[in-house]
Amino acid sequence: MTVTVHYFARLREELGRADETAELPTESISVGDLWRHLHGDAPPERLMVAVNQEQAALDTVVRDGDEVAYFPPVTGG
């Protein structure tokens, strides 16, 4: 499966990239396990996540072609 991953704000700067493509040998993976696969450690505290541009959680299931985003707490308004 192929997944598009986006990072925003402080997370984007700390990781040094805004986007990446993840190729995985499985048919599905949770948002939290995708983070572990990409970064080798547990997701940081207070991490917010989205799948296909909708709010999601670390146990949300990701499938081929999905768009996943990781970002810090939002501060708009």
Add this chain to the structure above:
Amino acid sequence: MAVELYSEDFDPWALVARAERDIPAEARGAASVFVGRMRDFNEDDTVTGLFLEHYPGMTERELERIVAEAESRWPLLGCLIAHRVGDVRPGDALVLVATWSAHRIAARDACSDILERLKHEAPFWKRERLADGSDRWVEKNTPGF
């Protein structure tokens, strides 16, 4: 009902006046408007500029979802959210939330609810430029102010 993002300074009161033209005056007994502007201070520091990052696509969808949920809770005649993105200067409008209803409680409560949800759920992130030229990400919105 409208959600609008602006990459340059916008006049919130002109947007309110424009939106009102689409709602019959004799029906809209109540309008509630919130305008948030960029301050030149935060946490005791002088702030000279702000960069507002967003998630193109999801930001609009989240704002539209927030409006739809407000419409399902209150009998609204109109609703407008405008939000700034990109580089902002002190005094510029950051956010406009305007709601119209037949009566005051629905307009006022919906406006307040939309604003609070926007601040906690919509994907926007502020990075401040300080007087000494350094930058810092705003970690959280000021609670309860």
